[in-house]
Amino acid sequence: MFGNYPTKLPQEISFLLLPRFSLIGFSSLVDPLRWANTISGKELYTWKNLSLDGKPVISSDRMSLLADAAVDEVPQTEMLVVCAGYDPQLYVTPQLTGWLRRQASHGSIIGAQDTGSYILAVAGLLNNYRATIHWENLNSFAEEFPKVKVVDDIFEIDRNRFSCSGGLSGLDMMLHLIQCQHGQDLAAAVSEELIYSQRRSAEHPQRLSLQARLGTTNLKLISAIKIMQRTLEQPLTIPELAAEVHISDRELERLFRKHLKTTPGAYYRALRLEQARRLLQQTSQSVTSISVACGFSSSAHFSRCYLAQYGVAPSKDRQA
């Protein structure tokens, strides 16, 4: 189980780096382990990097990292984290899923960073497990893998599977691991070395609060936007929306103009187009079904709005 005291020290953690992995996401996992060793003066953890072919792997910010071995050279791992970034689907092969399933059958504790959850799900290793993924991918992930219990926490531990949503969330997850295995004092000391003062629990929301993101605390405005976010597929009219938050249409228009320099209608449409863009780039749904899922009355209307917003037709925007 994740977090149990290991049967022997050091605990060895293998990181499988897929091309275009996130360097900050990966280093958020590794650096706390190194600090745990340094501070405790003991070799609590050791780690190795695996790549698909044993060659260096290039991160999403174009850094080349050397690998210690190719997956095929490593028959058995003790604890494994699959680190992936953009386009994980490009790297799923029968060889890889076979190797991952063998790790699971050997009893490896298996986890994922960012879109690594997609890889594990394809291999069937998250069926009936709780797991998370980056918030941009949550909808498409839940849709594609109904057997996975998808949660939107920053990280999720479920028995011998674990996942974190990406970016800095891996740091919170590894601090949790260190705390479970070696105590609160060591986890706090690692945080301090990493100048990380606001450690978060698993349930912390992935995204900024609307208040923080928009830089406003107007409750009527926040409520209106939350309703918009929940009704992307079947948008309300602006009068219906105003009625929901108990203000006049005119007052709603005024709030959007004052705080966001736009109109409620334009803001609503931009949210629906953002969602459409995510679905286009992350799923294989047709343009027509995406236009319906984002509340557009016709594909032609959707395509016109999309082109105006992003300068490219939806059909051409499928490989970002």
Add this chain to the structure above:
Amino acid sequence: MFGNYPTKLPQEISFLLLPRFSLIGFSSLVDPLRWANTISGKELYTWKNLSLDGKPVISSDRMSLLADAAVDEVPQTEMLVVCAGYDPQLYVTPQLTGWLRRQASHGSIIGAQDTGSYILAVAGLLNNYRATIHWENLNSFAEEFPKVKVVDDIFEIDRNRFSCSGGLSGLDMMLHLIQCQHGQDLAAAVSEELIYSQRRSAEHPQRLSLQARLGTTNLKLISAIKIMQRTLEQPLTIPELAAEVHISDRELERLFRKHLKTTPGAYYRALRLEQARRLLQQTSQSVTSISVACGFSSSAHFSRCYLAQYGVAPSKDRQA
């Protein structure tokens, strides 16, 4: 100046990676730039990695990163960040300081990550500038470079020099850069992609609050420890300390036992030994002068306490 809108886009940032740099520290600087490009759909930033000899550089957690060029192959940088970790003094050569000074005289905006500030200070590039460094190195840094205006913030911007204290603080600094140049909305969107919900301003303290670190909110206990931290060189007696926080010796003993499972005397001594260890490993002060600076009445007593705490004599613990 750091944060001014660049004269042309993309702005090019060069990272000089010294051996044993911190991978999480470096990626905290680069990944926000990559996201700023992706989210805006424009090439706002571009970056390259430099190493001393053009060969791959090995981070403190033993990751090998390829370099784009050796410093000597790059006559002029637009913006430069020196990323260093353990033992920066091992990599300061006349060639390097000469190259750095030439960058400054060409008008490069020059900054440092973690102990990179040490390198810039040796080159004289921080004289009369405000700068920060990792909290473990603050004391020795201020002592060695009296012309640098040393501050203990998480990052510090002063005209065309900038520095961050290490770990995650570089992320806050780069979000500040993105916000200054391209607005709050883009900085907030980058934060969200990186699952970083609690962005900090420059003045945020580097270390956890004592409350958070110790997991206690007892004000008498916190006050007593703060007094200990300020009096490492001339420690008070326990009765003096108890009087300072207006409780009895017995009550002070009880608080330490209850919350920290130790005695006030043992806790105080551990703090002084920690400070001694930092000075041993980061300065060339003699063991005798360090024992005095940490409030020990004799070097022999200091050496005995140190050996008991760390299992090694102070004179043998100078290269960790």
